Amino acid sequence: MELRISQRMMSEMMLRDLTKNMSSLSEINAQLSSGKRVLRPSDDPFATHKAIYYRVDMNAVGQYRKNIDGMKAWLGLSDSTLTSVVNTLQDVRELVIQGANGTLAPEDRRQLAVIVDNLRESTIQLANTKNGDKYIFSGSETITKPFDWVAGNIVYNGDSMMLEKNIGLGASMGINMCGDSAFMNIGPSSDNIFHIIHRVAEALRNNETGELQGPILSDIDSAIMNLLEAAGDVGARYNRLLQMDSVLAGLEERNRQELSNSEDIDLAEAMMQQQMKTISFQAALKVSSQILPATLLDYI
Amino acid sequence: MSSTFFGLQIASSALHASRTALEVIGHNVANASNPAYSRQRVELVTKPAFPHPSANSSVGAFQLGSGVEARSILRMVDNFVVDLLRTQRNNLSDASISGNILRQVEGVFSEPGESGLGAQIGLFWNSWEELSMNPEDIVSRRSLIQQSNMMIRAVANTGKQLENIQQNLDFDINNTVNLINTLSSRIAGLNIKIGEISANGNNPNDLMDERDELINQLSEQINVRIWNDSNDMLTVFVGNKAIVRRGDAVDLESYTAGAHGFHYIRWSDDSSPISIQSGRVNAMIDMRDIYIEDAKDDLNSIVSSIINEVNSVHSTGLDLNGNPVIGTAFENFFVGSDFNDIAVNPALEADLNGIAASAGGGPGDGENARAIAAIKEQNIIGGSSTVNDFYRSLVSRIGIDAKAMRDEYENVETMLYEIGRWRDSVSGVNLDEEMVSMIQFQHAYQAASRLVRTMDEMLATLLNEIGTAGRR
Numbered sequence: 006m007e008l009r010i011s012q013r014m015m016s017e018m019m020l021r022d023l024t025k026n027m028s029s030l031s032e033i034n035a036q037l038s039s040g041k042r043v044l045r046p047s048d049d050p051f052a053t054h055k056a057i058y059y060r061v062d063m064n065a066v067g068q069y070r071k072n073i074d075g076m077k078a079w080l081g082l083s084d085s086t087l088t089s090v091v092n093t094l095q096d097v098r099e100l101v102i103q104g105a106n107g108t109l110a111p112e113d114r115r116q117l118a119v120i121v122d123n124l125r126e127s128t129i130q131l132a133n134t135k136n137g138d139k140y141i142f143s144g145s146e147t148i149t150k151p152f153d154w155v156a157g158n159i160v161y162n163g164d165s166m167m168l169e170k171n172i173g174l175g176a177s178m179g180i181n182m183c184g185d186s187a188f189m190n191i192g193p194s195s196d197n198i199f200h201i202i203h204r205v206a207e208a209l210r211n212n213e214t215g216e217l218q219g220p221i222l223s224d225i226d227s228a229i230m231n232l233l234e235a236a237g238d239v240g241a242r243y244n245r246l247l248q249m250d251s252v253l254a255g256l257e258e259r260n261r262q263e264l265s266n267s268e269d270i271d272l273a274e275a276m277m278q279q280q281m282k283t284i285s286f287q288a289a290l291k292v293s294s295q296i297l298p299a300t301l302l303d304y305i
Numbered sequence: 306m307s308s309t310f311f312g313l314q315i316a317s318s319a320l321h322a323s324r325t326a327l328e329v330i331g332h333n334v335a336n337a338s339n340p341a342y343s344r345q346r347v348e349l350v351t352k353p354a355f356p357h358p359s360a361n362s363s364v365g366a367f368q369l370g371s372g373v374e375a376r377s378i379l380r381m382v383d384n385f386v387v388d389l390l391r392t393q394r395n396n397l398s399d400a401s402i403s404g405n406i407l408r409q410v411e412g413v414f415s416e417p418g419e420s421g422l423g424a425q426i427g428l429f430w431n432s433w434e435e436l437s438m439n440p441e442d443i444v445s446r447r448s449l450i451q452q453s454n455m456m457i458r459a460v461a462n463t464g465k466q467l468e469n470i471q472q473n474l475d476f477d478i479n480n481t482v483n484l485i486n487t488l489s490s491r492i493a494g495l496n497i498k499i500g501e502i503s504a505n506g507n508n509p510n511d512l513m514d515e516r517d518e519l520i521n522q523l524s525e526q527i528n529v530r531i532w533n534d535s536n537d538m539l540t541v542f543v544g545n546k547a548i549v550r551r552g553d554a555v556d557l558e559s560y561t562a563g564a565h566g567f568h569y570i571r572w573s574d575d576s577s578p579i580s581i582q583s584g585r586v587n588a589m590i591d592m593r594d595i596y597i598e599d600a601k602d603d604l605n606s607i608v609s610s611i612i613n614e615v616n617s618v619h620s621t622g623l624d625l626n627g628n629p630v631i632g633t634a635f636e637n638f639f640v641g642s643d644f645n646d647i648a649v650n651p652a653l654e655a656d657l658n659g660i661a662a663s664a665g666g667g668p669g670d671g672e673n674a675r676a677i678a679a680i681k682e683q684n685i686i687g688g689s690s691t692v693n694d695f696y697r698s699l700v701s702r703i704g705i706d707a708k709a710m711r712d713e714y715e716n717v718e719t720m721l722y723e724i725g726r727w728r729d730s731v732s733g734v735n736l737d738e739e740m741v742s743m744i745q746f747q748h749a750y751q752a753a754s755r756l757v758r759t760m761d762e763m764l765a766t767l768l769n770e771i772g773t774a775g776r777r
Contacts, residue, residue: 008726008730009729009730009731009733009735009738010729010730010733010735011337011729011730011733011734011735011736012337012338012734012735012736013337013338013340013729013733013734014725014726014729014730014733017725021722041417043417045408045411045412045416045704045707046411046414046416046417046700046701046703046704046707047407047408047411047703047704047705047706047707047708047711048704048708049704050701050702050704050705050708051701052417053416053417053700053701053704054697054698054700054701056416056417057416057417057421057423057424057693057696057697057700058693058697060417060419060421060423060424060427061423061424061426061427061693064424064427064428064431065427065430065431065681067431068431068434068435069434071435071438072434072438075438075439076438139441139669143667143669144666144667144669145663145666145667145668145669145670146666146667146668146669147441147667147668147669148441148667148668148669149667163667164666164667166666166667166669166670168666168669168670168671169672169675170437170438170671170675171434171437171675171678174682175682177675181669267417268417300736300737300740301736301737301740301741302736302740305740305744
């Protein structure tokens with residue numbers, strides 16, 4: 006069937022095609038200027054579904070990595086502090102062996118006792134180490150100073166709570182080493198480290214070489230062993246954190262990639278499309294300008 | 306024997322017919338750009354012939370033609386196409402308004418993006434993680450409250466924008482009643498004029514064009530069916546009731562009903578419900594009462610689940626001073642129950658130490674905060690999906706619907722365009738065609754004029770050449 010065509014219809018067709026060209030051109034321009042392929046859910050509902058998931062997951066993983074950073078600082082400080090206490094105790098042990106030597110004069114022992122007293126002070130200071138403004142050996146009582154030297158013995162003001170923190174989806178880890186398990190109830194005599202050191206000083210002051218050679222030495226050895234175990238525990242946790250962090254770094258990168266795949270434009274392809282659409286728009290304009298004005302009126 | 310001046314009569318009929326034809330061409334050309342106009346054509350018929358008497362026949366030797374007559378002016382329309390066009394305009398306005406509303410609805414959610422509700426809710430859980438890391442820090446408590454308020458703003462904004470769209474639709478539905486009433490009374494008025502002209506045996510072409518256009522406009526608003534009545538008058542049905550019958554129109558009226566006090570439409574004469582099945586009004590009512598209402602309900606499922614779960618875990622915890630919050634002003638983290646009234650418990654905003662991060666230990670205990678952060682992984686909505694999963698499927702469902710409606714609109718638009726071309730091929734004005742007709746009738750007019758002159762010369766010859774006989 007041959008279709009009768011009216012001038013109005015022709016203008017309408019041209020206008021419709023021009024509008025279509027123009028709106029698809031403006032769409033690709035909007036994509037290019039925003040860098041996003043998906044500007045609203047209906048542009049790609051499936052990609053939107055994925056994008057929301059990956060954005061939230063990426064933020065959550067970011068938070069876990071932030072947690073891990075905080076925990077690394079805490080555990081790192083615990084590790085180095087425990088190592089310092091071990092070193093201090095080894096100094097004390099040297100002095101015990103030196104003081105047990107029968108050739109030493111009593112006044113020399115008294116001098117050694119002063120040194121040991123100082124070492125006790127610095128051990129207490131180490132046990133009261135703070136990470137920022139939080140005591141790391143207080144259990145959950147992080148704003149209470151855990152160790153006080155009162156009337157010749159130590160008082161522990163913390164508790165024995167393990168502070169669990171999340172390091173991933175459904176994965177958590179204790180951040181702290183409680184002061185009571187690291188420093189208290191050690192060896193056959195169930196004594197604490199600070200009192201053991203105090204006993205060393207007292208034995209030196211009172212010339213009790215027998216005491217120095219016997220029970221004290223084994224208590225010190227138990228304390229060192231206990232601290233090394235604690236430091237080992239902390240170190241192992243620190244290593245697990247590092248592993249977890251690298252897993253999370255991979256996950257974060259994957260999320261970033263997937264998020265970009267779901268919503269960002271492929272720049273090269275979009276540029277090419279924009280070129281093509283511009284050309285077809287210009288062609289439509291040119292053709293319209295040639296066809297629309299022509300009527301029989303031009304020739305009669 | 307015909308009259309001496311009979312030739313002049315024929316020429317005069319030809320002049321008259323050609324001039325009428327040229328006038329109709331002029332009317333066509335003048336309306337070439339009027340989309341509602343149907344081209345018109347003069348129907349030319351020969352005038353009745355006279356018997357020419359002869360010597361041996363009383364009936365006549367032959368029939369002598371007496372010229373031409375412009376009998377009527379026809380309107381070139383195909384009623385089948387007119388009906389198709391009307392139905393399709395109804396579908397198109399339905400799809401068009403639905404598509405526009407869905408676009409607004411999906412825009413409300415600002416997804417995918419950083420400012421979307423999904424990201425804000427995610428950051429809310431993150432700030433509980435942050436609090437569990439540093440429960441004794443006032444900074445992490447403050448940032449939890451700040452992020453909670455940001456999430457609340459995003460939720461409230463989303464809900465309020467959905468309500469705004471509903472309100473605008475309701476306003477529009479109420480206004481449309483007046484538009485429909487104006488259209489139906491104008492159609493009834495045209496029916497009367499058309500009936501009068503048609504009863505006299507004339508063609509009210511232009512009035513019929515105008516009436517078709519008004520019915521099309523009515524059809525964009527609601528579903529109509531047309532019944533042809535006598536004398537070219539039409540009866541217009543909506544459902545089973547006539548909104549226009551011959552010269553009478555029945556008004557519609559709006560009334561308010563339901564929990565939101567929204568406007569609905571009914572017949573004004575007997576207050577019976579009107580059966581609206583398609584068209585713009587139908588789409589607006591569906592969007593307002595079903596689609597947006599559902600989206601709001603889903604949003605409130607998210608909000609109320611978060612409020613209930615967070616409060617129920619929070620109430621089991623201890624504040625920074627080690628006191629259980631249950632039974633105190635600090636018991637609940639949120640107050641309110643939906644997106645309109647959700648807020649952070651003002652007692653907690655006033656005293657950040659009241660936030661129950663601890664589950665029983667000292668200030669460094671963040672177990673309760675950790676338990677609240679874990680809610681994000683629990684199926685708290687209807688016992689079957691997490692907040693994030695539920696939200697994601699809500700947004701993508703709206704996206705899928707908006708995309709489907711956009712496709713639907715394009716399909717209907719293409720069909721309407723094709724039907725429009727069809728209608729135009731019957732009823733549209735082609736200027737070239739009109740030019741050719743114009744030249745044709747111009748020549749016919751010139752030839753008829755020449756005939757007048759020829760007859761005149763013939764008569765002059767007769768009168769001048771027969772001498773002075775009869776002169777006084």
